[in-house]
Amino acid sequence: MRVTIFGTGYVGLVTGTCLADVGHDVVCVDIDAAKVEGLARGVIPIYEPGLEPMVKANHAAGRLHFTTDAPAGIAHGDLIFIAVGTPPDEDGSADLQYVLAVARTIGRHIERPVIVVNKSTVPVGTADKVHAAIAAELAQRGVEVAFDVASNPEFLKEGDAVNDCMRPDRIVVGSSNPVAVEKLKRLYAPFNRNHERIVVMDVRSAELTKYAANAMLATKISFMNEIANIAEQVGADIEMVRQGIGSDPRIGWHFIYPGAGYGGSCFPKDVQALARTAQHSGYRARLLEAVESVNDSQKGHLFELIQRHYGDDVRGKTFAVWGLAFKPNTDDMREASSRRLLAQLWEAGAKVRAYDPEAAEEAHRIFGERDDLVLCDSARAALADADALVVVTEWKQFRSPDFARVRQALADGVIFDGRNLYHPDEVESAGLAYYGIGRGR
Numbered sequence: 001m002r003v004t005i006f007g008t009g010y011v012g013l014v015t016g017t018c019l020a021d022v023g024h025d026v027v028c029v030d031i032d033a034a035k036v037e038g039l040a041r042g043v044i045p046i047y048e049p050g051l052e053p054m055v056k057a058n059h060a061a062g063r064l065h066f067t068t069d070a071p072a073g074i075a076h077g078d079l080i081f082i083a084v085g086t087p088p089d090e091d092g093s094a095d096l097q098y099v100l101a102v103a104r105t106i107g108r109h110i111e112r113p114v115i116v117v118n119k120s121t122v123p124v125g126t127a128d129k130v131h132a133a134i135a136a137e138l139a140q141r142g143v144e145v146a147f148d149v150a151s152n153p154e155f156l157k158e159g160d161a162v163n164d165c166m167r168p169d170r171i172v173v174g175s176s177n178p179v180a181v182e183k184l185k186r187l188y189a190p191f192n193r194n195h196e197r198i199v200v201m202d203v204r205s206a207e208l209t210k211y212a213a214n215a216m217l218a219t220k221i222s223f224m225n226e227i228a229n230i231a232e233q234v235g236a237d238i239e240m241v242r243q244g245i246g247s248d249p250r251i252g253w254h255f256i257y258p259g260a261g262y263g264g265s266c267f268p269k270d271v272q273a274l275a276r277t278a279q280h281s282g283y284r285a286r287l288l289e290a291v292e293s294v295n296d297s298q299k300g301h302l303f304e305l306i307q308r309h310y311g312d313d314v315r316g317k318t319f320a321v322w323g324l325a326f327k328p329n330t331d332d333m334r335e336a337s338s339r340r341l342l343a344q345l346w347e348a349g350a351k352v353r354a355y356d357p358e359a360a361e362e363a364h365r366i367f368g369e370r371d372d373l374v375l376c377d378s379a380r381a382a383l384a385d386a387d388a389l390v391v392v393t394e395w396k397q398f399r400s401p402d403f404a405r406v407r408q409a410l411a412d413g414v415i416f417d418g419r420n421l422y423h424p425d426e427v428e429s430a431g432l433a434y435y436g437i438g439r440g441r
């Protein structure tokens, strides 16, 4: 099928590439000429395992094109996806300016019937706004073209996005138009093997499904962080509690890992946006507000542990920080817990020697040159001349360090384990002090 995708960010690029990979003819449109030109040469602007060879192969095979030419893109697709950003505006609502700008562009240029599909995470009711924006442009032109707007949210995880796209748990199709449903079913048929994964529903339910999924996952995390904080107070170990509850299939093993708070471009933004949507519709979403507020405090928890150990003597100390990205397998630092920690350490007069396998460039872009930050080339280099170690992101390579060596390197011999990667007894038997999340020490 002929598909056009507006936006070559995370979602647009991964979706476009996977659709091309199963044989569709995909045109990706972006207003950023440098990005488009880079993509055509195989330069991928994000770190995502497995994506680069797929982009190159499908581009070389002539199934995946990149362009800034919106009218050409619009002429190409039978299905036109909108996958541009929806950043939060001042009050946490999703800012729809980019989505609606694409809608107007589509309205200015369509010549034949199309199905427009919202893939961006957008508040309930956005499909109606996109519909209205396209219709207004068509009216202005004085032409009539049949079109419809469907919702087809994505459920990709950064770091595992290609796999999520190629082997989806479910494909949510929001449309009450049988033609749109049939086209989307045909588009996704190659991903819908072995058992039925396509769930068809009305547009608004599809829009809400996306937020509900992220809000539920964020709730699990804040819930576990809350129990971890209680565990810390009462002298219990959250890791034992986690194992004690995860085997109940109604609770499940996934997303019950306590830590330094959730980050990234999705959970913080989506929980807030859903709370704002609720508020605008006259309902106060108290649970969502609590999920957000628990997460906000949790991002400061590592620093609280540091203060617990050092009292007011943090000034002049040097902290090795392992992990800057909001989670492993990405270079993304949006809303990362590391950012709060570093700000608090600097505020208290401490220095940081940080190492992240992928996010150093991003960290340099965010923080620039500063005397109290050294971005190191390896985990071991970060330990040199440091007083203590803080683990913020659970990259695989941080999982089993040589604790004797860590003890030797750290002047104060203390580890703050923000992801509960280590067994406290093992760390302590190497002569290190150990602080984890919700472990009573």
Ligand code: UGA
Residues within 6 Å of the ligand: 121, 154, 155, 156, 157, 158, 159, 214, 217, 221, 254, 255, 256, 257, 258, 259, 260, 261, 262, 263, 264, 265, 266, 267, 326, 327
């Ligand atoms: C999330 C969802 O998992 C995807 O399904 C969704 O499509 C995506 O948002 C989106 O809306 O685009 P992502 O933001 O890439 O994906 O990251 P996750 O793997 O979900 O992790 C989010 C944060 O939660 C990370 O900071 C992670 O460290 C934290 N987390 C996760 C925990 O603290 N504990 C856990 O048990 C799991």
